[in-house]
Amino acid sequence: MNIFESxxxxxxxxxxxGERYVDxxxxxxxxxxxxxxxxxxxxxxxxxxxxxxxxxGLIFLAFAAAIAIGDALGHVSLGYLIVGALFLIxxxxxxxxxxLIDGKIxxxxxxxxxxx
Numbered sequence: 001m002n003i004f005e006s007x008x009x010x011x012x013x014x015x016x017x018g019e020r021y022v023d024x025x026x027x028x029x030x031x032x033x034x035x036x037x038x039x040x041x042x043x044x045x046x047x048x049x050x051x052x053x054x055x056x057g058l059i060f061l062a063f064a065a066a067i068a069i070g071d072a073l074g075h076v077s078l079g080y081l082i083v084g085a086l087f088l089i090x091x092x093x094x095x096x097x098x099x100l101i102d103g104k105i106x107x108x109x110x111x112x113x114x115x116x
Contacts, residue, residue, distance in 0.1 A: 036113060062087070 062083050070079025094101075 039112060 066079040066083040067076060068079065069082050070076030073079060
């Protein structure tokens with residue numbers, strides 16, 4: 001009977017060690033998900049704030065440029081037309097190279113997400 005008790009004790013120890021490993025792995029993954037989630041939310045928040053301020057600045061610069069171009073040409077409406085056309089051209093160029101932007105974002109997130 002001593003052999004059976006020894007096998008029983010060994011299997012109980014192995015079971016306990018396995019349970020502790022699973023618990024610690026679960027805790028690690030929870031912490032890793034929390035880290036990635038907070039990093040992502042932090043980056044999105046900063047991008048939103050910076051983007052909003054840059055957008056407001058761009059609007060003011062666009063109005064100033066349109067007025068200046070319109071004064072130089074003698075018609076303010078021509079200035080607005082030229083600035084609007086520049087925005088459309090810029091949007092078209094960004095649309096055509098959007099896959100490059102996607103690739104850069106994916107590489108940047110991949111480095112942060114799969115970092116051990």
